[in-house]
Amino acid sequence: MTDIDTLRDTLLARxxxxxxxHDILKASEFKALYSVIPTLDPAERxxxxxxINQLKTELEAAASARQEALEDSSVMPLDITAPWQxxxxxxxxxxxxxxxxxxxxxxxxxxxxxxxxxxxxxHESRQIDDDWNMFGALNFPEGHPARDGYDTFRTExxxxxxxxxxxxxNRVLKAGKAKLESGGQIASISxxxxxxxxxxxxxxxxxxxxxxxxxxxxxxxxxxxxxxxxAFFEEYYGQKLKIKTxxxxxxxxxxxxxxxxxxxxxxxGKPGDWLEMLGCGxxxxxxxxxxxxxxxxxxxxxxxxxxxxxxxxxxxxxxLRHFESGKLTFLRKFL
Ligand code: PHE
Numbered sequence: 314m315t316d317i318d319t320l321r322d323t324l325l326a327r328x329x330x331x332x333x334x335h336d337i338l339k340a341s342e343f344k345a346l347y348s349v350i351p352t353l354d355p356a357e358r359x360x361x362x363x364x365i366n367q368l369k370t371e372l373e374a375a376a377s378a379r380q381e382a383l384e385d386s387s388v389m390p391l392d393i394t395a396p397w398q399x400x401x402x403x404x405x406x407x408x409x410x411x412x413x414x415x416x417x418x419x420x421x422x423x424x425x426x427x428x429x430x431x432x433x434x435x436h437e438s439r440q441i442d443d444d445w446n447m448f449g450a451l452n453f454p455e456g457h458p459a460r461d462g463y464d465t466f467r468t469e470x471x472x473x474x475x476x477x478x479x480x481x482x483n484r485v486l487k488a489g490k491a492k493l494e495s496g497g498q499i500a501s502i503s504x505x506x507x508x509x510x511x512x513x514x515x516x517x518x519x520x521x522x523x524x525x526x527x528x529x530x531x532x533x534x535x536x537x538x539x540x541x542x543x544a545f546f547e548e549y550y551g552q553k554l555k556i557k558t559x560x561x562x563x564x565x566x567x568x569x570x571x572x573x574x575x576x577x578x579x580x581x582g583k584p585g586d587w588l589e590m591l592g593c594g595x596x597x598x599x600x601x602x603x604x605x606x607x608x609x610x611x612x613x614x615x616x617x618x619x620x621x622x623x624x625x626x627x628x629x630x631x632x633l634r635h636f637e638s639g640k641l642t643f644l645r646k647f648l
Contacts, residue, residue, distance in 0.1 A: 317346065321368055325375055332383070334376035338369065416647040417522055417636055420624045421504060424524055427548045428502045431541065433526065436485070438478045438505030447473045450483035451565040452599040459564050464509040474508040478525035478617055479565060482596075485527050486604030486613075493611055499529040504620070515632045522620035527596070529606070529613030535568070535595060538614035542593065546574055549623065557587065566594025566615060580626060588626065591618025 481503035489499030576582025593616030598608035
């Protein structure tokens with residue numbers, strides 16, 4: 314009988330390897346059990362025969378279960394990630410071992426790293442906001458024409474997918490007020506996706522990334538701002554750079570500036586190739602007031618600009634649309 318028990322385990326295990334599991338009943342070891350019967354003492358034959366029949370029933374049940382499982386797995390599972398062009402010979406999916414961060418995520422991490430090493434804290438910006446943070450707190454009066462310059466999307470309820478990371482300024486200022494009043498400074502960057510209702514071309518996207526900086530202390534100056542921005546750009550591009558500014562209008566800074574760098578020779582630039590990188594300026598007193606910070610006691614500067622622009626210059630990328638395209642030929646260049 315112990316022989317039968319051992320054989321039972323072997324046969325049950327073997328069923329799991331068979332493509333036609335009912336063949337188990339034809340296994341020679343199983344058949345051999347029957348040929349033993351005539352050799353047994355007649356008194357034992359009944360019990361032995363019963364035991365074989367039990368085993369047979371058990372094997373049949375296991376074989377049926379296996380058969381059913383095989384049929385289930387031969388049905389094509391629904392794969393919602395399957396490539397669209399089924400007949401293409403190109404490898405459409407990246408081998409997982411070569412998976413990588415999106416180039417923008419990687420570069421954004423580099424940007425955050427540089428600013429945090431300078432002593433800034435960093436926050437991701439919101440992706441849905443309201444009129445107050447988009448305009449009101451930033452000194453855009455109701456009905457002011459400068460509001461139109463931001464090609465802002467709005468939901469039916471009146472919410473706004475932010476058109477710039479400046480929507481974070483009021484929150485950053487309010488959150489930092491106590492620090493300021495206890496003798497500290499506000500030094501913060503906000504980064505994230507922004508959205509504009511624009512016609513898309515090689516230099517315009519409806520969805521892109523910005524990084525915003527806010528610094529407030531009791532004696533912040535424009536010179537400190539230019540020094541901070543120069544330090545950032547030289548660290549990011551790994552070389553000395555020429556910088557210049559020209560007046561720019563943003564209701565939330567006064568004076569407002571556009572900040573440009575000369576395209577370095579190493580990145581294909583010629584002297585006099587100026588690239589505007591961001592908007593910046595001294596924070597407008599009304600913006601400080603909107604966060605309940607006294608503009609007679611504290612001063613600050615702010616800047617904000619697109620992340621794609623930084624990355625395009627660094628890698629010689631000619632078309633902004635590549636970033637959101639999901640094209641693997643583009644993404645693979647950053648493996
Ligand atoms: N938010 C502005 C833009 O997107 C840039 C800016 C930020 C300008 C901060 C001045 C200060 O155009």
